[in-house]
Amino acid sequence: MKALLTLGLLLLSVPVQAKVYKRCDLVRTLRRNAMDGYMGINMTNWVCLAQHGSSFNTETTNYNHGDQSTDYGIFQINSRYWCNDDKTPNAVNACGIPCSALLQDDITQAMQCAKRVVRDPQGIGAWVAWRNHCQGRDLTQYLRNCRL
16 A cells, blocks of 8 residues: 555656757757648748647647636647547537647657647638737748747
8 A cells, every 4th residue: 555655656746748849859850740831821820829729748738617628739630520538519520530649749740730720721721829910920030940
């Protein structure tokens, strides 16, 4: 019993570390995964979205009280439409993945789901963070000094 208690305390004390991308590292990852130009969306828009949605943090979540959904991961992909968190009422899960997959350090599934989101009629405008912080703005600073 004492050994189980000690093990439990050790497990509780292990910090969970999210991957927080450096801007240029994210640019390179997005480029390697064919995000630049996907559906006509250039790299600066993806980086701006990630900056304002999650501050480049893969484990960011934001609960939406209005519809009881949650936004997950570096791109803040919503559980109402795109993933399954087993909590959101009437969820669609159009990406066919658990929302937990969007919180991984490896953002491959997040990028694939983001591509699915922009194929929808709203395109990148599906993201409030993009509409509020990126749309119609000069975004060139998001690639500055990234040696591409």
